[in-house]
Each structure stands twice: as structure tokens, then as C-alpha cells.
Amino acid sequence: MDSQIRFTGFGGQGVILMGIVLARAASLYERPVGEDGKEKRMSAIQTQSYGPSARGGHSKCDVKISDQEMLYPFVEIPDWLVIMSQQAYSKYIQERRPDTKVIVDPDLVMDRPTGHIYYISATKAAESLGTRIVANVVMLGAFREISGVVSNESLERALMDALPKPTHDLNKSALAQGAKLGREAMEKKGKA
Amino acid sequence: MDSQIRFTGFGGQGVILMGIVLARAASLYERPVGEDGKEKRMSAIQTQSYGPSARGGHSKCDVKISDQEMLYPFVEIPDWLVIMSQQAYSKYIQERRPDTKVIVDPDLVMDRPTGHIYYISATKAAESLGTRIVANVVMLGAFREISGVVSNESLERALMDALPKPTHDLNKSALAQGAKLGREAMEKKGKA
Amino acid sequence: MKPVINPKLCKGCNICVYICPKKCYTKGTDISEMGYFNAVVSFPEKCYNHNREGKLICELCVLSCPDQAISWHPETEEEKKK
């Protein structure tokens, strides 16, 4: 089974880091147990694209995760679409299937689309942790909680790989905070 | 009928000018009367090659003259081979047929080959006219006299085209002197 | 005249805040449509060009703003009085 995930936002939000960490987690640390009872290797590929030369503008990061040898590694239509800016919303919202699950930061995106939508106020949550810089990590935590494509342990390990030591605690909190928001959003959806 | 002529010597002797003037004469001024009684157009191509970058060394100039449209314009084996240096002699004497006519300045070439050979002391004659510079013109006059491939008038006209006015008289004398040497060489050969 | 910031152009670099010798600008706190925290013209009345017409002076802000976001507008009658 393949999972196709797309993270979008504006330059500087760390959207690309989200994808790298997720793919790294799946690729190096995830060993799900298959039907045969054996640990299985997952493979993951991360790709990206951004507006004119990395300045402001939109930013996109695709991750494809598979429990088999990866053949075509690019996301065609995402199963999961995470949106963290209005500009990204306009650019990428069309590219989905009816069953694509969309996760949106409602404070950064004005529109309210229909379909499988989860709202995660990641930026606000990050601010309440003291810095907007970790909004992407909050969102990543929420995404993991909702999607379950990798385990929390793998994700945290991959995240710590990518970040300087002094920021580890902050980011762990952000991840946990995201997980919490994710659970809440799922509950809300469950009820709706 | 094609005539294939090769002039050879060392850089600085004006070997290439000899070919240019001859080809120019044939191409622009020569109008022999054909069998049908009509003036005929001749065509002529001149090509050249020289040693490393035009400094000393050998120098070669080929002329091909035809009374029809020129097809293959390069000299393969010359009908006429004019040699004005020892180095050129060594390099080019092999490329001839038994009936190739060879004209040599005996003061510049030590060897005495067999075959149809004419000796023209062009350099000495030029010195007696006051300057070695016109040795090539003397040789050209002799060549014309012996070969008859173009008329004297055409050749003189083409030569004057190529030279600055003040040198015209000197070069006319050189041409005439060459013609004289050519006649003498033919007579000598005739007797031999 | 008073300086006005165009919210569609400002990218929140705060150069105006730094450069203005009269401290007319302050850092912004609200996020703009483009996703930036626009600077704010908090004290236009302190500007060298306050109530000035014709040829303006200073203009460090307008010349320095990298996003062509600052332009001059006439004061309202009320502002003139400040």
C-alpha cells in the first residue's frame, strides 16, 4: 500500500522539513510487522518544489511511503493534503480526489472547503508555545495522529535527527501539542 | 581539359601569390576560342597550405584550371610542379606522375631529379634585377612560357591587379625575364 | 504630507522602523493577507514632512522601503492639527 502525502505552505514555514522528517521516519525507523509476522521495511521518497527561488511564495513538499519496493516515487494525487497558507490553498486544493483528506490551519487559510477536512490551529498553538517557528512541528504531530502513517516514536526520532540539541525539548512539546490537536480534530469529526 | 598546377617553396617567397595570379588570370581574363569558334570561359580554383602558422617552413599553392564547369577543384596529382626550396622538394617531389613536368630553381634545390625537368634560376635572375623579392614573378613568367596554360596578356593583367602601382615596372621586367628563361630552358630541353 | 503603508505591498521587513530618524514607525502585530506582519505608521505627526507640501525632505523611509509600500498622502484636516 502506498501513502501519498503533500505538505504545502509559504516559504519559511518549514513545510519542506515536515516532509523530510516524515519520510526519514518511515524510511529509517519504521518497521511495521507484516501479515507474515515479520518486520517489514518501508520505503519513502520525499520531493519538493517551491516558487521563484526560495523567497516567500508557495512551497510544497511531497512524500510517498510504500511498504514495497518503490516504483514511481512521485505523488500524483495526494491521499493527504496539508495546507498552511492561503496561496498554497489556491494553488493545490484542486489536485485531490473526493476521498483525499485535507488538513488546514484555519488561521492562515480563509476558505472553508468541503470534503474530508480537519482544522488544526497549528500556528496559534505554536505561538502559545512561545514561537511561531514550531508551527510546522505542531502540524506534523497532528498529521501523524490523524493519519497514523508512521509511529510517534519513529517520527520523534527522525525529528530529533534533523534539529539542533538545544531545541529538542521545545519541539517535543510541539509534536505532543500537535498530537493533542489531532485527536481533538478527529473526535470533532467523529461527532459531526 | 583540366590543368593541375602546384607551386611550392618556403614561406615568404610569394609562392601563394603565384597561384593566385595564375588562377585569377585564367578565371577573369582568359577567353580562349573553342572548336566551335566561340570564346570560351575558363574556370580556375586556387587553394593553398602551409606549415605551422605561416612562419618559414614549407608553403604550397595549388591551381586547377578547366575549360568546363569545375567539379572537383583540388589538385590530386599535378601536371605541373614548380619547386623553389629544398624542403618543398623533399615534401612534394613524390607526388607526381611520370609525365608530370617539374620546374625547379636549381640554386635553391640541391637534388637533380629525373623526368621532365626544367631548371629556371629565378632567384639569381631576380637578384640581377635588383631584388630577390621578384623571384616568384620570374618563375611565374617562365612557367607560363613553358606551360602555355594562359596567355601572357592575361597573366600580366592579373599580376598588375595584385600589386601596388609603383612596383609594376619591376614586375613586368621580372615576368619578361622569366619568359626568356623559360624559352631558353625549353630550347635546351629540345636539344637534349 | 504623511506616509502611508500599502498592506498589499508591505513585507514586514521593518526597515522603515529602523531608518526613520523621527521614529514614526513601529513594528506590526497583525498578519497581512500576504502573510507578513506589516509595519505601522504610528506617529505620522512626528515626520519632518508633517503638514509640509511641495518638495518633501528626508524621505529615508520611502527611498529605503524595498517593497515600494510607502507613499505620501495629504493629511486630513484633523491630522493636520496634530
Added chain:
Amino acid sequence: MKPVINPKLCKGCNICVYICPKKCYTKGTDISEMGYFNAVVSFPEKCYNHNREGKLICELCVLSCPDQAISWHPETEEEKKK
């Protein structure tokens, strides 16, 4: 020592004739195998290095000759006497 011109190398440029402060060289009149008029060491006895041994002086000719055609040779007994 006396300067000697190698006829296989000299290209007859006459720089030696020009450069020698003692006018040891003269222009040549005979054509060489390579087709050049080699310069001639006409007055070796005028050279600064005439009968000199060990470290030579001047050497403008040897250093200037573009064709490495000039080299130093010991004088014969007869030449030494000049």
C-alpha cells in the same frame, strides 16, 4: 671564449649584429641550408669575453639570439693571440 653561430639554427635575424656593443657580428651574405642568410662572427677578438674563462660577461648576444644559435667555444691558440 668566442661566440660561434650554429648554421643549423641561425635564422638570420641579425639581432646579434644589432645588439653587440662591440660590433663583433656582421650580416651574412651566403644562404644557409635552411634558406637564411646567417650572421657572421667577424670580429670575435673584439668581444668582452675574448680570452676570458670562467664566468663570462655581457652575453647580450647569447641571451638575445632567438634561435639558441650562439654558443661559446674556446679560442684556438692562434685566435688567442689576436
Added chain:
Amino acid sequence: MDIFEFYRKDRWPHVFCPGCGNGTVMNCFFRAFNEAGLSLDNTVFVGGIGCSSRVPLYINSDALHTTHGRAIAFATGLKLAKPGLKVVVFTGDGDLGAIGGNHFINGCRRNVDMTVICINNNIYGMTGGQASITTPHDFQSTTTPYGNKEYPFDLAEIAVAAGANYVARWTTRQVHELTKSMKSALQKRGFALVEVVSQCPTNFGRRNKMADPSQMLEWFKSNTVRRDKAKSAELDHVDLNLAGQITVGEFVDRNRECYEELIGVEKHG
């Protein structure tokens, strides 16, 4: 002329990062152009490749956006083919001074009539922050992870040595002086260079503890020395190190015959 008659409003907001000095240079250039009384219809803008080289694309006139490093060569052909045109080149330290170095010095020598605005941000901005030939000694960039070991060029001094008619350098912290020099350059006959030391907060500032554009402007301010007051370089040791001092001012203002005059090409203009 309003600034958005001069610039193509429909392309705004422009592509440059928040706080990028390119926009400041654009403001000053607009003023200088206006004050010099030049007409857009008769002026062509040429750029190489780089953030700075994109300025021409925003100006409401003909623009020739060329290849990396060759803007001066393109501009030379354009100007000589149509000598009646005013030709202005926008370029960067990498475009002009690294890959374009040979066209730069030969442009100065040939002295073809053109105005060159070089936005020197001491870095390759467009490609993400690699060292350029003006990155100061020991500074950080993505290709000098252990600090830049090379010493930088002084572009303005090279232009003087190579023969340009007008050479000035300012930073984006001196907008009025910069505007004035741009005007002088636009009015000069022959090769005129205005070098603007400018901030790239994204790719230079961020890696050198000046992520905030204002910090860079402050750095410029405190390191700027007027050329006439700069400690004169000893004969035996060229201080090529920009980090120590940023010499600013007019470096040269002279009237060598320009190339068009020398070859008499203006007759067919």
C-alpha cells in the same frame, strides 16, 4: 512620473525577499532617472542572471534579460547597433564580477556609453547563498562552511584601473548619495558604474548573524568610510578585505572619449 508609471505595477509585489536591498536600489534609481530627465521610450534595460539582474523585468520599457555574466557584452552590441539608445545594465556581484569579470574589465577599457548598476550583496543570492568574489574574508556562505578563505575583489577600484569614465560606490544605507551618483552616472558619456553594497538578509545576513535587514543596514553604516578619508592602501599591500571597511564615494569622474566617439559610429545613429 509616478513610480508605478516607471515600474510595471502589474508585476507587483516583486519577487524579492522581505528586506532585500534590491527594492531600495529600485527606488533610488527611479528618482535618479526622473531627475536626469530621461525618457523610458528611449532607454533599454539589460540584466544578466541573478536576483539583482531581474530589476529590468520590472521596468516599463524594453528589457533584455540575458545569460549569466554577459550583460555588458549584450549591452555593448545593442548600444553600438543603435547608438541613439540609452542603455542601462542591472547586475550583481556574481554576474558582473565573477563569471562576467572579463566583460566587465573590457567594458571599462572600451568605454562604451552605458550605465551599469551593480547590486553587490556579497553573495550569490539567487542560487541560495554561495560565496562570491566580494564575500568578505572569513565570512560564512554555503560553499565556505569553514569561513571564506579568499580575499574579495574591490570592484570599484578595478573599474577605475580598467578605464571606466565614472565610478561610484555607496551602500543601501546612503539612499540620497546613491541617488545622486546614479543621476551622475546616467548623465555621463562613456562607461559609468555605480556599485551598491546591498543587503541580502536571506542568504548573507542569515548566515552571518544579521538575519534582520536592519542589522545589515547598521553594519553598513558603521563600516562605511569615505574614499578620500579611507586609510590609503600601502603600495606593497592591497587591502582587498571589504570586511574591514566599505569605502564609499565617487571613485572617478573623467571624460575619456567613449568608444562610439573613437570609432565614429554615432554618425549613423
Added chain:
Amino acid sequence: MDIFEFYRKDRWPHVFCPGCGNGTVMNCFFRAFNEAGLSLDNTVFVGGIGCSSRVPLYINSDALHTTHGRAIAFATGLKLAKPGLKVVVFTGDGDLGAIGGNHFINGCRRNVDMTVICINNNIYGMTGGQASITTPHDFQSTTTPYGNKEYPFDLAEIAVAAGANYVARWTTRQVHELTKSMKSALQKRGFALVEVVSQCPTNFGRRNKMADPSQMLEWFKSNTVRRDKAKSAELDHVDLNLAGQITVGEFVDRNRECYEELIGVEKHG
């Protein structure tokens, strides 16, 4: 070492025209190399393309005969890959100063340890006498049939401005001084340039009323001025005109750290 141990005797007579200054430069270089006590086994010679750039082909050691204008770039890679080698570049005014201009100035700036001998005959000799960037103003060449309208570069001054450690210029008329400077250059650590103004009787002299090589040497003699005695250029006007005076002498002799020292590459030499 005898001259024909240093040079490859079997390639003689060399290809240069009668009276060409290249041969003179070879004599002086041979002496300087000998006096500096260097060993051929440890020295590599690099040339670009041109008559002057062919000198390495005649030397009894490894030779890298490269592409036109790029000799310094090739030499830079060679030297840094094997820092124990002595690297000597032979080049011409066209090769070094025209097409190679950018590598030239960056070579000076980077200050990699190499000796560069530039034989400046003020012309493109190899291709038959086209103007080069050092052809004096108003002189004749095949591409300037109405006289050269451009003004020449002063290669030595540019090298000083760009940062070379050692720069000297002489003509082929000053063989002893030239030899001495070549020796100094060979012994210098860092980028060392010796520019030799030299005669190309075939393609420069002949078109400028100096067909006889001795006439060119006489021209050099009567126009040579020592740099310290040269009328100093006014600040506002660089006299780029070689025709007026040929400044000779040592232009600079300094000890900026060479690139190898700066990046610490010698450790693996």
C-alpha cells in the same frame, strides 16, 4: 645544466619566426631557472594557445598545452591537486589578457603559488596579426585597418590591483634584468607574473614600420621608462597608452598568504 638539456633539442629549430622574441625569453628563462636551482623533474610547464604558449612544448619536462585563455585555470587545478609541484605558465597577451582575462584577475586574487611568464608582443601572433588588448592606440593590425581605436590594458598594473604577490615587466631588450626578475618570480611563494614586452616582427613589426626585429628592439629601448621614474598617472586619468611609454621594473613584491596556505592544502602535498 646545458641549454639543450633544459630544452628538447630534438624539436629544434623551433617553430618561431626569424627574430621572434619568444626565443629570447626562452634563453633568459633557462638561465633564471638554473640560477634558482630548481629541478625539471619537479616542475610542470603549462601553456595556453598562441605562439608564446608553445614554449612549454620545447622544455624537457611535463607540459600541459591547454586551451586558449585557460592556462591559469588548468594550472590552478594541477597545483592544488599536487602542491609539491612547481608550476610555470607560459602565455601571451591574447591568451592571458583577452580571452583569459577573468582567470588572470582571479588568479592574482586567489594567489595560488605559480609563476606566470606572459610574452606580450602586443598582437595575436599565431593567428596572423590581429589586434590584442595590448595593441597600442592607433597602431596597425589586420583587424584595425584604420588604426587601433581602443586603448590598451596595462597587464602588470591590473595584476597589482588584483592581488598578485610579485609583478615585474621588462622588454626583450633588457635580457639581464628580465632574467633576474624571472628568478625572483620563480622563488616567490604565491602568484608571480613576469610580463615581457616582446617583438613579433612578422605580425606586429611588419605592419608598423618595424619589419626588422632590431627596429623593434630599438623601439623598446627608446620608449622604456623605469616604473619609479615614470610620470605618475594622474588620479583622474589612467594613461593606458603603451605607445607613449613602456613602464618597466618590479611593480610589486609582497608576501600575501598564498591560497594553499589559506586553505591549508599543503598538509596533503
Added chain:
Amino acid sequence: MTIPPGEYFVQGNDACVEGALASGVKFFAGYPITPSTEIAEGLAQRLKGQNGVFLQMEDEIACISAVIGASWGGAKAMTATSGPGFSLMQEAIGYAAMSETPVVLVNVMRGGPSTGQPTKASQGDVMQTKWGSHGDYQVIAFAPATVQEMFDLTVECFNYSEKYRVPAFLLSDAEVGHMRGLLRVPEKLNVIDRKEMGIRRTDEAYDVPDDLVKPFPVFGKGHKAIITGMTHTETGRIEPEDSKVHSDLVRRLNEKVLRNRKDINKWEMIGEGSKTMIISYGSSALGAKEVATKDPNVGLLRLKSIWPLPEEPIAQAARGAQRILVCEMNLGQLFFSIKRVAQDAGCKQVELLSKLGGEPPTPSEVRHKLRSMGAV
């Protein structure tokens, strides 16, 4: 100051100079290189003051860049070089293709690779002319075989370059460039000028639709044109991230040349329908021409234009032929393409006479090769 109509005895490179002047060249930038230098030297003499500008630059990259710049100033502009210089120009050639700039580039081919044989002829740069720059683009290239064609095909270079806004190449070689022969300058010459934006035109250049070849906005006339080598829309907006803009642009740039192959291709056919056909071009076709003219059983297709590949004439020559011999002064650069077209047209046996070293194949070498193929 173009040369008056009449007959002249000149060098190939000089004929090129005269062809350029007759076409109205107004700008030339060059850097010396054997065996093309006489073209620069000739234009240094002839372009002066009113006539136009001759510029010797610091290197070949500067030359082609200046030539492109001059073209945007409205001038017919040209440069000339040989192998090493041609290689250096590749980046800017791609720019000319992408920006649709009319420019003419003469390559007097010499022996490669690298410095190779500076004074000797070759046809080693034929594929480079088509493929030397990065990306997908088309060029127009002519291959002269005589002094006269150095003139005629230079004129065609200018004409087609102007008409299609595409870089056009005269692929000559050291033999043709340095050979001297007769040049006939005609009374009337067909000279095409670019279709200028904002100017109505009813002549030949006008028959290409505007959406394939856009009218040319000469600078300084208020068009506010944006010219760029980046992916761009029709209004000059750069859209380097837009796949469709890129695809549409690149496909149009290629189509405008490929669709007009028939208009561009020029050739000479001798003995059409022969069982044995030779296909060749430039100076390597001269030996073949003598063979084909003298031998009634051998025909010749001599390509005067080589890019875009003249597929129709090749197919036509191949259709009735039992065997085809391709003669080239390289290792067979057009050979594989010719073979493909000839085989599609039904000719099974296609062979190559490849000659390296500087001299064009002689008639006897051609005959010898034909014999080994079972012809003659």
C-alpha cells in the same frame, strides 16, 4: 557599401563577407581564429562609420552576446568562428533560440576535437550545430561547397534567420573558406528582413503566421518588450515553474522550423533515379560530384542546407536507389540520420565514406568505395 554586380576572383571567406554586406549586415563582432579570421578581417575593412560596426571583442562569448544584443537594436548581425570558438558560443546560441533572435553565425570548420588541426578542413561540427547547447531547440544551417555558395548561402542564412527568428549557421570549412575562385554578384538579390512589430508587411516573410513566428519588437520603439532566456509567456512574463508555458513555448520554437522544412531546404540533385546514389554536402561532396557527373550510373544528392535535415530530398533520392553512399569528413555525423530516412524510403544498403585528416575525399576514393559496395 556593397560590392557592385559583376565578376570577382576572391577567397571563399571574402565571398562570405560580400554576401553578408549584400544582405545588409550592420554589425559584426569577432575574435580571431583560424581558418575563419579573414571574415573578421574583411569586415573590419568594410564596416566603418555609416556602413556599420565592426568590433573585436575579448572572447567568443562576448562576440555572440554582442551580436544578439545588436539584433535587438534592429541590426542584421553576425559573427564568424571555428571549432573552439563555436564550442564557447553554445550557451548564447541556446539563448538566441529561446529568445527568437535573428543572428547569423559562420563556422569555418577545422579538424577537431579540441585545438586539433587548425589549418585543415573537417565537417566535425555538424551534429554540434544542432545539439551543442542544452535543451531542445532547432537551428537552420547551410553548407557551402564553392566560393559562389559562400556568398549565396550567407545571403540565405540572413534571409531565413530573419524570416523565422532563429539562429542560422553557415557551416563552411577550411577548404571552402580558403579556396579562391569566381564570384558572380547578381544584379538583383532576394533579401528578406524581419517582420517588425507594428509594421504591415505583404512580402515573402509575411507568409509565416504570426502565432508561429511573432513579429519582432525592435528596441527603442515603445514596444516595452521583455526578452528573456527563461521560460516566458507571449507577453514576456517569466513563468519558470509553469509546465504548460514551458512545453508550449519549446514546442512552438521547434515547430516553426520543422514545419517549414520545405521552405528552408536547398539541394542539388544529379542523376536522380540512379541505382547508386551518393549523398553528401560541403567540400566533401566535390569529389562525389565529379564521379556522379562523369558516370551515368551514379547520382548525387548534394545537400546545401543540412539543418533542419532535408528529409524529403533524401527520401526522394533513396526511393529508387539500390545503394546509397554517404560521404563525410567526419566519423559519420549525418550518416545515421540519412540512413534512417533512406531506409524508411526503402533503400536497404546505406554506407559511409568517412575521411578524417583535412582533405576532402577525392574522386578516386569515392570510386574505390563505390566499387567495394558493388556499384560501378
Added chain:
Amino acid sequence: MTIPPGEYFVQGNDACVEGALASGVKFFAGYPITPSTEIAEGLAQRLKGQNGVFLQMEDEIACISAVIGASWGGAKAMTATSGPGFSLMQEAIGYAAMSETPVVLVNVMRGGPSTGQPTKASQGDVMQTKWGSHGDYQVIAFAPATVQEMFDLTVECFNYSEKYRVPAFLLSDAEVGHMRGLLRVPEKLNVIDRKEMGIRRTDEAYDVPDDLVKPFPVFGKGHKAIITGMTHTETGRIEPEDSKVHSDLVRRLNEKVLRNRKDINKWEMIGEGSKTMIISYGSSALGAKEVATKDPNVGLLRLKSIWPLPEEPIAQAARGAQRILVCEMNLGQLFFSIKRVAQDAGCKQVELLSKLGGEPPTPSEVRHKLRSMGAV
């Protein structure tokens, strides 16, 4: 300081850096250009002091020149660039071919022509890699499709460049270069070093005869070697006017690569013998791979090396096939060559899926095209 064996999650360009280090690269000279810059940045980090030299130069011409110079100093040397920089390097690439210098050049392809699409992938430089410099020469080129192959094929580039003394190219693209995925660094790597003059060798590189690939005279060891881009004899005597010397030299330079095609060519074949075969390479083969893996009626030949053209595997794939689809991210640069070989091998229908604009063909695009061809 090579990376220890094990598993890593890295970017394609980083995998290339590791491959180079594992091969023993000692010298890198580069000039920044998207999308190749990470290779320079990675080596700036890793090459220092004892490990080797990283040098950022004034332009791409300087880079490739310095790399060739370094190779003569005995170092394994490399540069990396993209389209515009690649075009600028063409003259020196011809020099490397002519002087038989082992060098590795990475081209992370982006959309051309000209500045085009700097951040988008393409395969537009495939023909340029073979034909970009003047004259007749051969190169070796590999086309990675995955992060792992960025490592593996970089090692192959060094190996074959050293073995045959020929410039070798890693033809990557923006997708493969910027994609992140798993890299497995093996315990043991097959690393080939050049056969040095004067040193006896018995290993793999030794099986090429000395008269085809001469032993390499490292500078500074008393060989008194003369290295030149001019036509030269075996002893380095330049003979630019000698036709035979030139012809012999150029033919040998070409033969040493062409004759060893089998040794050099690398490929992956899926579903050999299928009636429908796809032939592709690099990132444009990925969509095809998904189709071929999932559909038993469709096979795939994925070329890992593209120059010299892998004629044998192409013929093998074509032999049983009724139809062949070639997928490329260009206008069909290898298409015509593949078609020629496939037709010779008996396959009549050879079609092209050409995709421009930056994204590799998707599996559905491939399926759609196959359907239109009458397959699936």
C-alpha cells in the same frame, strides 16, 4: 573521510557527493547553479585539508579546466553543473577527450533551452552530452533514476573514466537530484584507478590493451609527458598538418569507447520478451517502471548508461517486441537512435512519449500512450 557502510536517508545530490568520496575524489571545482548546487555545497563541507581540495571558481570554464589540470596532477577530479554551465564547459570537454584525461562531470539537468526552467527537471542535454563539443569524440554517460543510483553510478563514472581515460558524465536531473530517499552504502566497493605509466597492474583496469588506452603519465614523475589538445603523435609531438596522425588519433579515441560498449553499458530489463516494451532512462523511466511491473504484458528496458548507446540491450528488447514506446523528458533525443537500432532488430512500431515542462511522465500517462498505440 568516506561515509561508513550503512543506511542513510539523503538527497540525491548528497548521494552523489558520497559516491564521489567513496570513489576517492580528491579535487572538486564548481560554480553554483540550480539544481546541482548541493553537490558543490556538500563537497565544500567534506573536502578539506587531508581529504582534498574544494574550489569555487570564477565560472564554469575555469572549473572544468582546473578539474582537468588536477587530473594531470594524479587526482580523481570532478565538477557538477546544469544546462547553462554545461554549455560553457563544452570546449574543455573536447580537450579532455582529446588529451584522454579522466574527469567526472555531473549534469543535474533542468529545463532548457537557455535559462529555461532552473528548478524543473528535464532530459534536454542528452544529445549535447554526446555532441556538444566540436569534432568527433566519444564520452561515457550514466543516467541515475534513484537516490541509490546517484551513488552507484557516480562510482561507475569514476571507474570508467579512469579505466578508459575518457570524460564520464552523470546525467541526472532536478527530480533525482533533489529527491530524498534511502541510500545503502555497501561494505565493499569496486573502485578502479587509472593505469599509471611505469606501474605494473594486474587488476581489472589492466584488461584494456595499452595501444588502445595508453598508461597515464602522472605529472611530476619524470615522464616528460606532453599533453595537448592539438593533433599529436604518441610521444606528444604536435603534428597539426599530418592527416594520418590526425585520422589515426581520432579513430583510436572513438574506438576505445565504442569497442568496449559491452563493458560499459548498464541496464535493467523487466519482462523481457513482452510484445510491448518500453525503453527509457533516468527519472522519466519511473512511471514506466510502475506500469511494467504491474502489467505482465508490458516490459521495460531501463538504460542506466546512455553513452555509448547500449545498442545490444536495445536490440535484445526489440527482437521479440511488436511495439516499443520510448519515454523521454525532451522532444525525443534518444528516440531516433533507439528507433534505428530497434528497427534493425526487427521491431516495426517505435513511438515516443515526449514530456516537457518539468515533471516525469506518470504511470497513467504511460498507460494512456500505450493504449493509443494499441497495447494494454
